[in-house]
Amino acid sequence: MLPSGQPAGPTAGGLAYLALGDSYTIGEGAAADERWPVQLATLGRKRGIMLAEPEIIARTGWTTGDLSAAIANARLTKTYDLVSLLIGVNNQYQGQSVAMYRTEFRQLLGTALGLAGNRPQRVVVLSIPDWGQSPFANGQDRARIGAEIDQFNAAARQECQSRDIAFIDITPLTRAAAGDNNQFTRDRLHYSGAQMGKWAELVLPTVETVLK
Template sequence: MLLAQAAWVAKTVHLLPEPQGDRDGIINPEGEMTKPSTSAIRFVAVGDSLIGSSGVTDQSLGLTPLMAQRIANATGKSVQWSTHAKLGSTMRRVRYRFMDELEDDIDLLFLCAGTNDVLARRNLDDWRDDLSAVLDIASTKAKRVLVASSAQAFRSPRIPGMLSEEILRRIDKQTEMSKQLCASRNIAYIDMAHAPLDINEEFWAS
């Protein structure tokens, strides 16, 4: 039954493409785009479709510039931000593709991937190896690292109940391992998979 449901979802459910728009910029507390500055906070986000802004109409409406604006508001400083992401990315792609793209001296590095690893049924040993390597590289490139768990894809109205339960079971195991790996390196971890989000029909992109 699980295989049948998974096959149906693979054929009928598709993520929206990544929108057009700039994947980097610099923004001040007033919400204005400014010129590069050596005093600006360097904020970099790396990951999957959530970082790639799948679901909105332009990159400027995505998660990375939104977080950059919040950081600017909280610190009173300009924030120079950039996004490194691709639809469907696993932590292995983050490890072997995106981490090589990053420069050093990043002030805050935000990592968000994992849902695609679960959907691809990658095993926990592979997840441990890839996330461990990414965290070690990130620690050499950024002053602060922030890691987010898988998203709540299991709550999608397009995913049947039995398959949803299996996805959540796999996310639970992935989340627990991720917490341990981050804690051992004193890296902050956000459990988005179990956050009490108010999800209704308007939450989901078309």
């Protein structure tokens, strides 16, 4: 959706955590320690969950297909204690179909599950933020964008439910951010550490239940 960010590398020690996604996972425009997976790991450690700093495979502009290709190219060989997945906004932004998204998302879920040692409770999926409520979307059809995001999220939720994988709905938080510039980075599209911190807090109880 905007110029490409760079994937972050892993930090050794603690429970291995792999975060998969796009610009919303790398926190485009925010500091590295403000990325929601990093904030999640920090919150977890405060609660006695010894999560390592996350290994992140994500880049701005990636669709489900791009992410699948990047995971394959990474040639990952180890099993992770936690795998998170947040992907799909660029499928919607580029006008791809929900049917195509569902197919590729289903494949990604299978990959994530394998990387989590075939333990569905160790995989967590976050819903797609509604970028239509960002300042970047001024002058665009916000209602259409929101309706399409809902369709993509419904498909993701159904696929997660079919595999007993946790689906965390952060979309309402992103809609509530409308009109508050403190919730966005300078590009007016991506989210600030303050907003991403809310996502981490929403995910934390699920992770805590599984890993404690």
